[in-house]
Structure formats: structure tokens, C-alpha cells
Amino acid sequence: MPTRRLAKLMTDPRKSTTVAVAPMMDWTDRHCRYFLRLVSPYAELYTEMVTAAAIHHGDADRLLAFDDSEHPLVVQLGGSDPDLMTEAAIDAARRGYDEININVGCPSDRVQSGQFGACLMDRPELVAACLSDMQAAVDVPVTIKTRIGIDDQDNEAFLYRFVDRLAEAGCRRFIVHARIAILEGLSPKENRSVPPLNYERVFKLKRDYPELDVMLNGGLKTIADVDAVLSRVDGVMIGREAYHNPFFLAELDQHLGHCEDLPDRMTIVERMLPYIDSEITKGVRLGSITRHMLGLFAGQPGARAWRRFLSENAFKKDAGIDVVESALSAMRDASRAA
Numbered sequence: 001m002p003t004r005r006l007a008k009l010m011t012d013p014r015k016s017t018t019v020a021v022a023p024m025m026d027w028t029d030r031h032c033r034y035f036l037r038l039v040s041p042y043a044e045l046y047t048e049m050v051t052a053a054a055i056h057h058g059d060a061d062r063l064l065a066f067d068d069s070e071h072p073l074v075v076q077l078g079g080s081d082p083d084l085m086t087e088a089a090i091d092a093a094r095r096g097y098d099e100i101n102i103n104v105g106c107p108s109d110r111v112q113s114g115q116f117g118a119c120l121m122d123r124p125e126l127v128a129a130c131l132s133d134m135q136a137a138v139d140v141p142v143t144i145k146t147r148i149g150i151d152d153q154d155n156e157a158f159l160y161r162f163v164d165r166l167a168e169a170g171c172r173r174f175i176v177h178a179r180i181a182i183l184e185g186l187s188p189k190e191n192r193s194v195p196p197l198n199y200e201r202v203f204k205l206k207r208d209y210p211e212l213d214v215m216l217n218g219g220l221k222t223i224a225d226v227d228a229v230l231s232r233v234d235g236v237m238i239g240r241e242a243y244h245n246p247f248f249l250a251e252l253d254q255h256l257g258h259c260e261d262l263p264d265r266m267t268i269v270e271r272m273l274p275y276i277d278s279e280i281t282k283g284v285r286l287g288s289i290t291r292h293m294l295g296l297f298a299g300q301p302g303a304r305a306w307r308r309f310l311s312e313n314a315f316k317k318d319a320g321i322d323v324v325e326s327a328l329s330a331m332r333d334a335s336r337a338a
């Protein structure tokens with residue numbers, strides 16, 4: 001018998017958005033997402049951040065490309081020019097993205113100079129102008145990913161000033177990375193670990209704004225971690241753990257009652273092969289795809305052999321799916337020897 005919470009999740013039409021995989025630059029590209037979708041049919045997937053300016057000036061077809069299998073799929077946009085953001089939102093919605101997310105969480109210098117990312121927490125009017133123009137122009141939800149504060153603004157009032165204004169502008173979903181961003185002096189990487197996590201502030205946000213959909217992000221690595229927060233927010237977003245140990249997403253699907261059986265890791269690899277083959281014929285290098293698959297066997301016998309074989313061979317000239325098949329053999333051999 002499922003628990004009451006599990007039963008609720010199983011009948012919840014939004015169950016597929018209980019778990020989302022975070023936007024991660026250079027990591028959650030389309031190859032990564034194709035692979036993650038084979039691991040989890042349910043998790044909501046986010047693109048890497050794409051700036052509205054890049055879409056305007058650059059190759060939008062390439063920047064916004066995705067495979068139909070990736071749904072439910074959210075594009076994350078970076079920017080603060082309402083016209084450019086609206087243009088990007090219209091383009092993304094036309095291509096079929098299910099949701100459009102505005103990045104108000106990224107702390108990097110490059111991003112600050114362009115006036116977007118976490119520094120925009122201090123510009124709620126500007127973000128609201130973007131959001132309401134974007135929301136008026138597209139039929140899909142426009143949502144916000146943010147932090148709990150920035151620099152010395154590590155307090156509830158600052159967060160609520162931002163959320164109040166954006167909720168008034170029509171935002172219904174906030175994904176909150178439960179730590180502040182330090183805009184000067186910490187690298188983006190340090191900004192994902194040095195400021196302490198403060199889940200309580202996110203729980204309280206949900207309590208104080210029950211009508212909003214609040215998803216918690218930051219530091220979730222185990223099923224127990226997710227269980228400990230899921231009853232107090234509407235969903236979780238998982239970043240690094242989903243990348244380094246993608247099978248965690250399958251385990252979560254099972255744990256949350258989205259599916260009965262875990263998928264088979266070997267079958268996931270086999271299902272990647274036709275995709276890999278077809279991408280290689282378009283000029284993509286094998287390693288650009290398999291680099292996202294290195295963690296699939298994390299914690300399993302032979303995991304190291306799999307990882308090593310792919311790392312050493314997938315970027316060689318003319319590497320093809322035979323390299324993946326050999327990596328599987330290397331892994332089987334290593335696990336038999338163990």
C-alpha cells in the first residue's frame with residue numbers, strides 16, 4: 001500500500017514536475033537531456049541558460065534545438081531587456097518548449113555585466129517588466145529561478161520584496177536555490193557551495209505564499225534528502241547529483257511511485273546507440289555525447305572501467321558506437337574480476 005503522500009503524488013497531475021533537473025551550463029546540453037530522458041521519463045528537464053541576446057544575434061536554431069523526447073522541457077533564458085527577453089520567449093514557445101524560466105540565480109561576472117542573473121534580485125521592477133511582457137506574449141508558463149538573497153541581503157524581507165513583485169506580475173512558480181549568491185569575490189563554483197544552505201527560508205516562503213508553486217534546489221543528493229523536504233515544498237530541483245549519478249533520477253521515479261521497476265542501465269546505453277550513431281553522421285563527436293554518460297554506473301561494479309574506457313577513447317578521431325560497446329565489455333570484465 002502506498003503511503004498517503006505517495007498516493008497523492010501518484011494521482012497528482014503535476015507529478016512529472018515534482019522533480020526537475022537543474023539548468024547547468026556546459027552540462028545539460030541536448031545530448032545530456034536526451035540521455036537523462038532515457039533514465040527518467042518523468043523528471044522535468046532544463047536547458048543550459050541561453051541568453052536572449054545570443055538568440056537575437058546568434059544561431060537560434062542551434063541554441064534552442066531539442067529532441068521531441070525531451071519533454072517536459074524548460075528553456076532557461078538569461079537577460080533583462082524586456083524586448084529581447086520577449087522575443088526569445090516567443091521563439092522558444094513557438095519551438096515547443098513547455099515552460100520558460102528566467103535566470104535570477106547565476107552569480108558570474110560575465111552575467112552581472114550583462115545585467116542578468118542573481119544581481120537582478122535587487123531589480124524586481126525590471127524582472128517584473130520582463131516577466132509580464134513575456135507572459136503576455138506566450139501561452140506557456142514563465143517562471144523564475146532565484147536565490148534566497150544576495151551579498152549582505154540575506155534576509156526574508158529582501159526575498160519577499162522580490163517574490164511579491166514577481167507574483168504580482170504573474171509568476172506562479174519559483175525555483176529557489178536555498179543559498180545566497182555572493183556577487184563579488186566568489187567564483188560561480190564557490191557560489192554553489194560556500195554560502196550555507198538555508199532550507200528553512202524556502203519552507204517559510206512556501207508557507208507564507210501557499211498559492212505559489214515553490215521548488216527547492218541546492219544540495220539534494222539522496223532519497224532521504226528529497227523526502228525530508230518534499231512535504232514542505234511543491235517540488236525539488238536536482239543539479240550536480242543528477243549529472244554525476246544520473247541513475248538517482250530513476251531511483252527517485254520509483255521511490256515517488258511514478259514507476260514500479262527501475263530501468264536497466266545496459267538497456268539505457270543500448271537505447272542511446274541509435275541516437276549516437278545518427279548524431280555522429282551529423283558531425284558530432286562521440287565524446288560530446290558520452291561525457292554525459294560517465295556517471296551512469298556510479299556505485300556499480302565496473303563503473304571505473306566504464307568511465308575510464310570512455311574517457312580515454314571517445315574523443316579519438318573517428319570514434320563510433322563500437323567504443324561504447326567496448327566500454328560495456330570493459331565494465332563487464334572488470335565487474336566479473338571484482
Ligand SMILES: Cc1cc2nc3c(=O)[nH]c(=O)nc-3n(C[C@H](O)[C@H](O)[C@H](O)COP(=O)(O)O)c2cc1C
Binds near residue numbers: 024240
Ligand atoms: C556546471 C554547472 C552549471 C550551472 N549553470 C547554471 C545555469 O546555466 N543557470 C542556472 O540557473 N544555474 C546554473 N547552475 C546552478 C544549478 O542550476 C543549481 O542551482 C546548483 O548546482 C545547486 O543545485 P545542486 O546542489 O543540486 O547542484 C549550474 C551549476 C553547475 C554545477
